[in-house]
Amino acid sequence: KAGVTQTPRYLIKTRGQQVTLSCSPISGHRSVSWYQQTPGQGLQFLFEYFSETQRNKGNFPGRFSGRQFSNSRSEMNVSTLELGDSALYLCASRATSGNTEAFFGQGTRLTVV
Amino acid sequence: TQLLEQSPQFLSIQEGENLTVYCNSSSVFSSLQWYRQEPGEGPVLLVTVVTGGEVKKLKRLTFQFGDARKDSSLHITAAQPGDTGLYLCAGLTSEGGKLIFGQGTELSVKP
Numbered sequence: 672k673a674g675v676t677q678t679p680r681y682l683i684k685t686r687g688q689q690v691t692l693s694c695s696p697i698s699g700h701r702s703v704s705w706y707q708q709t710p711g712q713g714l715q716f717l718f719e720y721f722s723e724t725q726r727n728k729g730n731f732p733g734r735f736s737g738r739q740f741s742n743s744r745s746e747m748n749v750s751t752l753e754l755g756d757s758a759l760y761l762c763a764s765r766a767t768s769g770n771t772e773a774f775f776g777q778g779t780r781l782t783v784v
Numbered sequence: 785t786q787l788l789e790q791s792p793q794f795l796s797i798q799e800g801e802n803l804t805v806y807c808n809s810s811s812v813f814s815s816l817q818w819y820r821q822e823p824g825e826g827p828v829l830l831v832t833v834v835t836g837g838e839v840k841k842l843k844r845l846t847f848q849f850g851d852a853r854k855d856s857s858l859h860i861t862a863a864q865p866g867d868t869g870l871y872l873c874a875g876l877t878s879e880g881g882k883l884i885f886g887q888g889t890e891l892s893v894k895p
Contacts, residue, residue: 675826702881714827714872714885727882761826765881772817773874773883775826 673698675764675776683782689750692779694762696743702726702765703745704773705737709758717760720745721767752783786811788875790886798894800862805871805889808855813875816849816856817883821870863893 676695684690696703704727705717716729720739737747749756759780763773788809797803807816815834819827831840833849833856840847844867846859856873870890874883 677826704881704883706883706885713887714874714883716882716884719881721881727879729882763881763883772829772832773881774829775819777824777826780824 675762675774677760677762677776677779679779680777681780681782683784684752685784686752686754688752689748690752690781692747692749692760692762692781694745694747694764694776696745696762696764697766697774700764700766700774701743702767703739703743704763704765705745705747706761706763707731707758708761708778714761717747749781754783757781757783786813786875786877786884788873788884788886790873790889792889793887794890794892796892796894797863799864801893803860803863803891805858805873805891806855807857807873807886809875810854811875812853813884814853814878815876816853817874817876818847818856818858819872819874821872821888827872860891863891865893865895867891868893 678693702721704719708714719727723739734750739745759778761778762776817832818830821827831847836851836853838849844861870888872888873886
């Protein structure tokens with residue numbers, strides 16, 4: 672059974688640009704959550720999608736948005752990139768929204784210059 | 785706001801030593817998970833503890849969930865260089881699938 676797949680693995684963008692990251696969850700999993708990981712703040716919750724609906728949102732500005740498709744694949748978009756958005760963005764797959772076990776992808780390393 | 789405080793933040797030990805990592809909160813979590821993360825990779829789930837007082841063992845790793853489900857510990861016996869990595873505790877909140885993470889413990893085991 673394939674794991675969680677995130678693409679791309681690495682990305683370099685310029686300030687002011689926008690970026691879209693993709694996550695394909697484990698087959699059969701319907702919940703996808705996104706996290707931002709930085710050395711200073713650790714892992715912080717961005718949002719969770721379940722059955723194409725956003726169920727939870729963390730304390731991030733509106734520049735961070737996401738969506739989920741009918742096949743459970745999810746995308747995360749960051750507009751008007753800032754230097755501080757440089758981070759490892761991780762996607763977590765869960766069978767259902769209330770299921771305890773979350774499985775993470777390898778992440779997308781975003782560098783904003 | 786639910787917070788998880790993890791300690792110590794850094795740990796450098798010699799192969800064969802024992803160690804304990806702590807994860808504490810003033811909030812109750814429905815479950816608590818421990819992950820291990822290597823540089824440039826995503827966290828890998830080690831264990832989930834659900835019941836207060838629960839103890840789980842994974843080879844040389846022992847995980848404990850506090851009776852009140854507010855704290856947890858990870859004990860490693862006879863650490864090996866392969867145990868090197870970032871250990872993260874994460875609590876599942878009542879808000880569906882939202883996980884609250886501790887800051888992590890960076891463990892280095894020297895041969």
